[in-house]
Amino acid sequence: ILNVEQSPQSLHVQEGDSTNFTCSFPSSNFYALHWYRWETAKSPEALFVMTLNGDEKKKGRISATLNTKEGYSYLYIKGSQPEDSATYLCAPSLGTSYGKLTFGQGTILTVHP
Amino acid sequence: DTAVSQTPKYLVTQMGNDKSIKCEQNLGHDTMYWYKQDSKKFLKIMFSYNNKELIINETVPNRFSPKSPDKAHLNLHINSLELGDSAVYFCASSALGRSYEQYFGPGTRLTVT
Numbered sequence: 001i002l003n004v005e006q007s008p009q010s011l012h013v014q015e016g017d018s019t020n021f022t023c024s025f026p027s028s029n030f031y032a033l034h035w036y037r038w039e040t041a042k043s044p045e046a047l048f049v050m051t052l053n054g055d056e057k058k059k060g061r062i063s064a065t066l067n068t069k070e071g072y073s074y075l076y077i078k079g080s081q082p083e084d085s086a087t088y089l090c091a092p093s094l095g096t097s098y099g100k101l102t103f104g105q106g107t108i109l110t111v112h113p
Numbered sequence: 114d115t116a117v118s119q120t121p122k123y124l125v126t127q128m129g130n131d132k133s134i135k136c137e138q139n140l141g142h143d144t145m146y147w148y149k150q151d152s153k154k155f156l157k158i159m160f161s162y163n164n165k166e167l168i169i170n171e172t173v174p175n176r177f178s179p180k181s182p183d184k185a186h187l188n189l190h191i192n193s194l195e196l197g198d199s200a201v202y203f204c205a206s207s208a209l210g211r212s213y214e215q216y217f218g219p220g221t222r223l224t225v226t
Contacts, residue, residue, distance in 0.1 A: 032212045043117075043203060044156070046214030089156070093211035099144055100169050101215070103156040 006090055006104035013080050014112050020076045021107040023090030027071035032093040034101055035064055035075055039086045047075075047088075080111040116140050117218035119204050125224045126194055133190045134221045136204030142216070144168075144209045145187035147179060150201040150220070162187055163209050194225045 004025045013019050025033070032051045036044040048057040053068040061078045077084055087108050091101035117138045126132050138145065146169070147159040161169035162181040176192045187206075191198060204218040 034214065043217035043219050044215075046216070049212050049214050051212050091156075098163070098168055098209060099146065099161055099207060099211055099213075099215070100158055102158075105153065105155055 004090065004092060004102050004104040006088075006107050008107060009105065010108040010110070012110045012112065015080060015082060017080050017111075018076065018078045019080055019109065020074050021088060021109075023073045023075070023092075023104055025071050025073075025090070025092040025102075025104075026094060027068060029095045030068045030071070030092060031095075033066055033068075033073050034091040034093070035073070036089040036091065037086050038089055038106065044089060075107075077109070080109070082111045082113050085109055085111045117204060117206055117216050119202075119218040119221050121221060122219060123222050123224075125226065127226055128194055128196060130194050131190070131192045132194060132223070133188055134202055134204075134223070136187045136189070136218055138185055138204075138206040138216070138218075140206055140216060142206040142208055143184050144207050145181065145184070146205040146207075146215065147187065147189050148203040148205060148217075150203065152200070156203065160187075160189075191223075194223075196225050199223055199225045 035047040038044040050066040055066040063076045066073045087106040089106045091103040144163045146161045148156045160179040165181045178190045181187045201220045203220045205215040207213045207215040
């Protein structure tokens with residue numbers, strides 16, 4: 001059983017706050033780490049895919065970092081907006097199976113105006 | 114233009130029935146997936162096909178049988194439905210490889226009564 005943990009489970013912030021959350025995963029047999037954004041009543045949407053230790057990716061106000069040696073990734077949102085409210089899922093690809101992702105339970109972010 | 118589509122969106126049926134969920138993608142991807150969102154909201158991989166060949170087959174009851182007539186379609190057939198099969202099922206597609214983001218369909222909510 002692969003343990004993928006995300007923290008916190010939920011987070012409430014005010015508009016304009018910056019926030020971050022964590023994804024931890026087994027560091028052995030690591031291949032890639034995916035982050036997805038999942039809005040209510042929609043389907044998960046890819047944010048980033050990272051593969052190298054030390055990788056940093058950025059898309060607008062959202063960025064992510066990756067530490068494959070210790071098995072964690074951080075997702076940062078700068079200046080949160082109400083439209084950032086969603087569940088943020090991380091999913092490492094571990095082992096040899098192509099495309100097999102093991103999803104964490106997600107961090108539910110609510111941004112209050 | 115819908116990238117990954119699923120039909121039906123909602124499916125209500127009785128125990129013991131056989132039902133199918135269809136998935137189609139127009140992204141030109143060669144790999145497709147079925148996920149189940151369980152009662153704790155985790156997304157769990159069930160199957161994956163690459164160019165009509167099964168490449169991921171998780172521990173799923175053999176009442177579930179995927180079928181891929183071509184690389185743009187992946188259908189899920191479920192025999193002898195049970196109450197515990199009630200869930201949301203998501204189809205996804207990607208290019209082959211673990212560093213490629215997956216594109217998800219809108220989900221099919223299956224309710225077994």
